[in-house]
Amino acid sequence: MIKGWSDVVRIPRLGTIALGEKDDRGTPRSLDYFVVPPEVQEVYGPQPRELDIILPSDDLETVFPAYLKRYGDQFGLICRGDGETATVNELYARSSGMEYGIAYRDGQFVDAATGEVLLVERSGDKGWVRIPCPYKSCQHYINKKCREVAVLSVLLPRVPGVLGAYSIDTGSFHSYTNIMNSLLILKQMLGRISFIPLKLKVRMQEVHPEVNGKQIKRRVPIMYIDMGDLTLEKVLQLARERKLLAVASLPSLTSAIELEPYNEDVKPELLYVEEEADVPAEPAEVPKAQPAVQVPAQEEKPEPAVQQAEPEQEAVGEPAGMFPEKTVEQPASREERKIESGQNMVVTVQSGPREARTQRGVWVYCSVTLEDGRNTEVWAVPGTPAVDGLKLAKKGDKLFITVQQAKNGKYAITAAVPATEVEGPETEEDFGFEDIFNNEPF
Incomplete structure (x- = not known):
């Protein structure tokens, strides 16, 4: 075995699942069912409202990360933040860093106001300039160019073919909290969330967010997780008897299992839209x-x-x-x-x-x-x-x-x-949407 080639067992990503699609005019619209690839349709039909899933990792940051993200046509992911700190694409910071108060002087990135040298983090072949994240007071967030994006990664055990993960992008606060709360409860009770048989479901729910100072009402698709026909008592019993899926079916591995990294440069187009029917x-x-x-x-x-x-x-x-x-x-x-x-x-x-x-x-x-x-x-x-x-x-x-x-x-x-998105560092960008955690576009 070549050293470094077999140290990690990596689960590939097979495709994406969505809760919306674009109409004939290219305008995204939300749906009350999952939009799934052909191989998934063969098992669940063309418009499934629930899917059998298992999570490939116990690390919540791996299976369900959520960040503020701003995209551009030329640079892909421009900025990613968590509400306190953010990182800006190094190439973008060189050409348009003053948008974030970043100046490039003598081969270094500095705070344009204070002259303080800013930290540059390396990830692969890219550099990221670390700055404070003002979140909702950030001009890009106010101008609807930045939004919250959560990515759920799941395995579909009933779908035949190559073992791999599917990704689901969501900007819904309700979907995020529903799923995250369920996973935290499971992890606290069972000590794990990976390779437990679960069901991912979607239902329509009425929400009343505030947009531009006005209260609106919308019916939006909300995701949630449950254990299907399994009761909590049954799951606890399986855990005590060591009969959960991971213990009963999976062999012991000497190498760590990792999930193929999510390509953050691919913009989730369905999430970056204006509110079209409030x-x-x-x-x-x-x-x-x-x-x-x-x-x-x-x-x-x-x-x-x-x-x-x-x-x-x-x-x-x-x-x-x-x-x-x-x-x-x-x-x-x-x-x-x-x-x-x-x-x-x-x-x-x-x-x-x-x-x-x-x-x-x-x-x-x-x-x-x-x-x-x-x-x-x-x-x-x-x-x-x-x-x-x-x-x-x-x-x-x-x-x-x-x-x-x-x-x-x-x-x-x-x-x-x-109603349209126009972006790029050379032109004024006007795409975006209101607070995704409030507006629930998908």
């Missing part, structure tokens, strides 16, 4: 029809440079000309009749943003194209998250908007967030 649990009240505010002619088409004013408390109607009165001969269009407060849709920005001032505050608006090809305008209701969303919009951007009112083909909106 429904406000208590949508803001739709403004009642009031006389239009009389705006002088020179202000009907204000210049983009108008400075935003602080919204006043009294609710005075929409900007003049936004929703002109209809006559009886002009019934509402079919599209408008379908619009309800809180409805979501995707639009493509054509121009803007522009501003119009009223006593209620400053309305931000821009021209957009709807999915059916119609051109119209969307107006951000003052004091709502849509104001900031439209201010950052550029021509060609796709936005998910929440409509509060539709009239004469124009839309008053209360939320507007990017």
Whole structure:
């Protein structure tokens, strides 16, 4: 035997399992079943809601690690953190390190503010610069470029073929805590979690996260682990009798068993998406029809440079000309009749943003194209998250908007967030999503 070649028994990775897929437009959507490879479908069918699993290791860091991660097209994994400390890709830190307060001077990475030399850790052929992780106060997290990612590695004993592990990426706080709590209880009671027959299941659950200061409701798939038909009493008995799967079936090994490392440079695309269908649990009240505010002619088409004013408390109607009165001969269009407060849709920005001032505050608006090809305008209701969303919009951007009112083909909106991901160190990145532990995308 060649020294170093047979010291470790390594379990290979065979594929991935997901709780979502992309539709025809490339937009990820969550599902209430596991999306599994063909060989798994042959055993469990095309849409299984539970899988027989065993864990290949007792090390929780190996079988279910969870980290904050930011990705880029060119560099793969840019930054990984645990909420206290983070490591930044050395190559990225050289070219764009000032994003993290990192400067490269005289062949060393230093804190740009203090000049303190930063530690560089080596992992394989890559270097990682260690810095503090501000977590939710980090600008990349706030801008939805970084998110929490947990990776569960399991063996599927009923699936024939090569022995190997499957990976399941999740950003769900509920899924993570459900599974982690079960594993911690098992480990405390039995002294192990590896090679115990378990079942991984998924069910739909309603959650009420807060997004952009608003309470929303969503039905999302949540994973959990149980012991199937085995009772806790039976498992304890098997443990006492040394009849658990690992003892009864596996030979003694003189070498350690390891799991093939997870390729962290591969971005879990389904997790890095904007919230596309959030429904406000208590949508803001739709403004009642009031006389239009009389705006002088020179202000009907204000210049983009108008400075935003602080919204006043009294609710005075929409900007003049936004929703002109209809006559009886002009019934509402079919599209408008379908619009309800809180409805979501995707639009493509054509121009803007522009501003119009009223006593209620400053309305931000821009021209957009709807999915059916119609051109119209969307107006951000003052004091709502849509104001900031439209201010950052550029021509060609796709936005998910929440409509509060539709009239004469124009839309008053209360939320507007990017619907596409554009990333890379040379360009402004706008992908991401809200706190995954709250929003439960998958």
